[in-house]
Amino acid sequence: MLPSSPRRRFVTGVGLLLCVVVLWTTSNFITSDLLEGGYNKPFLITYLNTSAFSLYLFPFLFKRWNAERRQGIADRLIRSLSPSPALITHSQLHSSLSTLPARTEAEFHTHNQQYHHYQSGSESAIADPDFDGEYHSDNDNPEVQLQPLPSQPDLGLTGQPKLTSGETAHLAATFCIVWFAANWTVNASLGLTSVGSSTVLAGMSGFFTLALGRVFGVESFTRAKVLAVLASFIGLVLVTHSDSLLASVSTTLPGDQPDPTAHVKRPMWGDALALLSAFCYAIYVILLKVRIGDEERVDMQLFFGFVGLFNTLFLLPLIPILSALGVETFEFPTRRQDLIVCAVNMVITLSSDYLYVLAMLKTTPLVVTIGLSLTIPFAMLGDFLRGSTAALTSQAILGACLVIVGFGLMGLEGLEQDEEAQIVAVEVHPGEHRRYDEEDVERGRRSGVRAGSD
Numbered sequence: 438m439l440p441s442s443p444r445r446r447f448v449t450g451v452g453l454l455l456c457v458v459v460l461w462t463t464s465n466f467i468t469s470d471l472l473e474g475g476y477n478k479p480f481l482i483t484y485l486n487t488s489a490f491s492l493y494l495f496p497f498l499f500k501r502w503n504a505e506r507r508q509g510i511a512d513r514l515i516r517s518l519s520p521s522p523a524l525i526t527h528s529q530l531h532s533s534l535s536t537l538p539a540r541t542e543a544e545f546h547t548h549n550q551q552y553h554h555y556q557s558g559s560e561s562a563i564a565d566p567d568f569d570g571e572y573h574s575d576n577d578n579p580e581v582q583l584q585p586l587p588s589q590p591d592l593g594l595t596g597q598p599k600l601t602s603g604e605t606a607h608l609a610a611t612f613c614i615v616w617f618a619a620n621w622t623v624n625a626s627l628g629l630t631s632v633g634s635s636t637v638l639a640g641m642s643g644f645f646t647l648a649l650g651r652v653f654g655v656e657s658f659t660r661a662k663v664l665a666v667l668a669s670f671i672g673l674v675l676v677t678h679s680d681s682l683l684a685s686v687s688t689t690l691p692g693d694q695p696d697p698t699a700h701v702k703r704p705m706w707g708d709a710l711a712l713l714s715a716f717c718y719a720i721y722v723i724l725l726k727v728r729i730g731d732e733e734r735v736d737m738q739l740f741f742g743f744v745g746l747f748n749t750l751f752l753l754p755l756i757p758i759l760s761a762l763g764v765e766t767f768e769f770p771t772r773r774q775d776l777i778v779c780a781v782n783m784v785i786t787l788s789s790d791y792l793y794v795l796a797m798l799k800t801t802p803l804v805v806t807i808g809l810s811l812t813i814p815f816a817m818l819g820d821f822l823r824g825s826t827a828a829l830t831s832q833a834i835l836g837a838c839l840v841i842v843g844f845g846l847m848g849l850e851g852l853e854q855d856e857e858a859q860i861v862a863v864e865v866h867p868g869e870h871r872r873y874d875e876e877d878v879e880r881g882r883r884s885g886v887r888a889g890s891d
Contacts, residue, residue, distance in 0.1 A: 450799030453792045454809075460789035462815040465627060465635065466823075467782050472628030476775050479625040480765050484752055485779060486786040487617055490745025493738050493791070497602075599734045608728060608735065609743030612721055617748050619717035622710045630707025631820060637676050637813050637837055638711035644669050644843070645719030653727050665846035672839030676708070679832040737794040813837045 468482060600608065626635045644666050651658060729735055760767040770776045817837060821829055 446799050450796045453796040453799065455811075457789050457793045457796060458809065458811045458815060460785050460792070461809075462812050462819060464782055464785045464789065465812075465816060466819055467778055467785070468624055469627040471775060471778050471782070472624075474775070476770050476772075477628055478765055478768070479628060480621060480759060481756070481767065482779065482782070483617065483621040483624050484748070484756070486783055487620060488745055488749040489783045489787045490741045490790070491749055492745070492787065493742030494746060497736075497739050497742060600729065600736075602739065605735055605739050606743045608725075609740050610747050611728075612725060613744045613747040613751065615717055615721045615724075616744055617752060619714050619721060621714075622717065623714035626707040626710035626714065628707070629710065630704040634676050634679075634704065634708060634833065635711045635816075637816075637833075637840055638673065638708050639714050639718075641669065641673060641712060641840075642715035642718040642722070645716050646722055649719050649723045650726075653723055661846050665843040667843075668839045668846065669843035672836035672843065675832045675836030675839070679830045679836065682830070682832075738791065741790060741794075810841055813840060 468479075471482065472479065623635065623639050626639070647658075647662060647666065756767045759765045770779055814837065817829060817834065
């Protein structure tokens with residue numbers, strides 16, 4: 438049974454995760470309505486949403502400016518109180534004490550000698566690898582100079598140093614294009630297929646992650662994971678087949694003229710873009726895992742801020758290029774309603790990603806991955822409440838259920854591995870607190886078998 442504090446932390450994380458599910462589903466419907474309403478600009482919508490991530494840099498810049506301001510005030514205060522930055526020699530110190538009473542001077546020399554004893558011993562302990570634990574004084578040195586001990590690096594949960602601001606910026610520059618492609622393709626798919634189908638297919642990123650993770654050596658295949666992939670693949674086939682049947686049925690009565698201004702749905706293309714989005718996101722997650730190893734090593738708020746900044750700078754030249762090629766004409770929304778929808782969508786994207794990071798830190802990435810599958814029934818429920826029941830066929834519903842079953846199987850497998858990893862951590866390294874991967878679990882099993890055979 439979890440203690441009260443960890444339980445409260447876990448419950449808070451689950452609550453934040455549910456908020457993320459609602460926000461992401463709402464954002465999908467808003468984007469779909471915006472595209473179907475005539476403002477079919479998926480690239481520009483994605484550009485504005487991802488550029489909003491750069492707002493996360495302002496808290497970091499304010500903290501840095503405030504720290505430098507305080508440091509400057511402290512430096513000026515020290516300089517105003519210090520007569521000279523020169524070192525105080527032993528002879529100068531002795532001459533300045535000549536006017537003091539003999540007892541006070543003797544006491545001061547005693548404390549000064551003890552300080553020399555400690556300072557010289559500390560420096561020798563740092564320099565000498567064979568330090569025996571005893572301090573040795575060096576009274577021949579006439580000057581006393583304070584030298585700070587080497588600072589310890591800020592470590593993550595794995596014991597590796599956390600990324601600096603420069604390293605975080607370099608990491609964001611490497612992955613910002615993949616992140617933008619994942620969001621661009623899913624937004625484009627919302628204008629071509631139903632929200633429910635796009636959500637289901639975009640949720641396949643977990644299974645692309647499993648396949649790519651095996652290639653890069655960060656995941657391993659188990660029976661439960663294979664069953665999960667099969668269940669999700671069958672669900673994918675059912676959803677795609679349902680959309681293809683929907684596209685083949687004509688809703689225009691004989692003699693009616695089609696509306697040339699109506700937004701044309703192309704479910705097959707929309708499903709393909711949703712799958713491409715899932716694949717891009719899987720590449721993003723796996724490469725990020727390979728590069729940093731542990732999510733705790735990077736400040737996710739600062740990372741997303743740099744992603745937004747670099748997307749703003751790098752992708753700005755594409756806007757006139759796409760407009761010249763006729764792929765997407767650059768123009769801001771003219772209707773007041775569209776402007777409000779774009780602004781609301783930006784706020785949702787900005788807040789939901791931040792809440793997603795908080796939920797992951799308060800729970801686990803596995804719990805977040807399972808929880809995000811709730812966007813599938815939420816999206817289908819939204820289609821039903823909005824009267825868009827055409828896409829809610831029995832095949833689509835069954836496919837969505839199979840996708841949820843697949844996520845559930847992966848979740849149960851991950852929970853069992855986490856429990857085994859905790860047992861191995863206690864039995865093999867009871868004094869250490871770090872994360873153990875699947876290789877650690879296997880090594881712990883083998884060591885336990887060898888211990889039992891002995």
